[in-house]
Amino acid sequence: MAVLPPRIRLGIFAALFSAAASFAQPVLGPNGGEVTTSGLKILNSNVVRVVYPYDLAMLGTDATVEVSYLVDEQGGATSVVVTRTSNPDAAAAFVAALDEMVFETSMLDGKPVLSDKQTLSASIKQMQLPADLSFISVIKNPSAVVIGVREVDGGLKPSARMAPALFPPSLQKSGLTEGKAVLEFYIDPAGIVRLPKVLSATDPAMGWSAASAVLTWRFEPPKKGGQPAIVKVTGLPVDFKAPPKPAVTPVPAGSALRAEILVESPTIANAQLKVGVDLVGTLPQRILLEVAEDGTLSRDFDLSIRNPNPTGGDKVTLKSGDQPPARIRFTAGPVEVTGTASAKR
Numbered sequence: 001m002a003v004l005p006p007r008i009r010l011g012i013f014a015a016l017f018s019a020a021a022s023f024a025q026p027v028l029g030p031n032g033g034e035v036t037t038s039g040l041k042i043l044n045s046n047v048v049r050v051v052y053p054y055d056l057a058m059l060g061t062d063a064t065v066e067v068s069y070l071v072d073e074q075g076g077a078t079s080v081v082v083t084r085t086s087n088p089d090a091a092a093a094f095v096a097a098l099d100e101m102v103f104e105t106s107m108l109d110g111k112p113v114l115s116d117k118q119t120l121s122a123s124i125k126q127m128q129l130p131a132d133l134s135f136i137s138v139i140k141n142p143s144a145v146v147i148g149v150r151e152v153d154g155g156l157k158p159s160a161r162m163a164p165a166l167f168p169p170s171l172q173k174s175g176l177t178e179g180k181a182v183l184e185f186y187i188d189p190a191g192i193v194r195l196p197k198v199l200s201a202t203d204p205a206m207g208w209s210a211a212s213a214v215l216t217w218r219f220e221p222p223k224k225g226g227q228p229a230i231v232k233v234t235g236l237p238v239d240f241k242a243p244p245k246p247a248v249t250p251v252p253a254g255s256a257l258r259a260e261i262l263v264e265s266p267t268i269a270n271a272q273l274k275v276g277v278d279l280v281g282t283l284p285q286r287i288l289l290e291v292a293e294d295g296t297l298s299r300d301f302d303l304s305i306r307n308p309n310p311t312g313g314d315k316v317t318l319k320s321g322d323q324p325p326a327r328i329r330f331t332a333g334p335v336e337v338t339g340t341a342s343a344k345r
Helices: 054-059 088-100 130-140 204-214
Strands: 035-037 063-071 077-085 106-108 111-113 118-124 178-187 193-201 230-241 247-250 258-264 272-275 278-282 285-290 301-306 315-318 327-329 336-338
Touching: 054 088, 054 130, 054 193, 063 088, 077 088, 088 118, 088 204, 130 193, 178 204, 193 204, 204 230, 272 285, 278 285
Parallel strands: 247 285, 258 327
Antiparallel strands: 035 118, 063 077, 063 118, 106 111, 178 193, 178 230, 258 285, 272 278, 272 301, 301 315, 327 336
């Protein structure tokens, strides 16, 4: 997870908007991205934002990317390989978006398994979005008036909680445990972030992850002297720290037969898990829940997060007699419950 320094955190971390998408539909964001898949369905396509590299966007140049990958038992992309691209920066930006995608899982005998090879192809058509085309035209006009952050009447104010950047999964086994990205971007008169640009990054993946998060930020419409204004934010640092490794916590003791469930919250900072009234710890966590001999839950379990995001799901109840899920994700939208966990002693 990335941590914004207090001086620019603005007191708020957001959450991504969540909605399920249909098979082979495009993934669209305010600054570009059209993605089609020939494989397993993307479950959170409306969450994902694909950054269009600043230099290409200003030139109006399109870029294509194709990747192959596997979908693991939790619905995440793994073993990602860029198989074709017309621009390395576009490929890196797309891989950052892929890290945030959640897919349906392959099933075998009612249990999630590692998928066969999947493919995604993208044509990043920044200039085809009317709002962005109009905004870029304004920015390229020599007479355009662009102000700095300190010139905004009353200062910049977020209109929603601001999504933290995701520590790139591709770096979690690299030995790199922390780093930084520095960004530049515009805020248009409606308060929408436009044209994020990576100025520097400890690793390129951190830069694109930070830029992807910034695209979801929204502010109150900025003004100067009471008039709508365009704001340029330069030198915004985003610090990254690798997430803790999931702990295996038995909850509760009593039966020898258990199901292991991964509980995580990729979009809510410092979410703490509660099972019933017992506080387990900061997510992610792997918990063990009692199951009966037939592999179903032996009783009801209430899972919730302390200090939840007020706009999103904060509780899920697992019912006695149901199959235990393999993964539970607390997000800014509905709680995601996917897969089926296997009972074990």
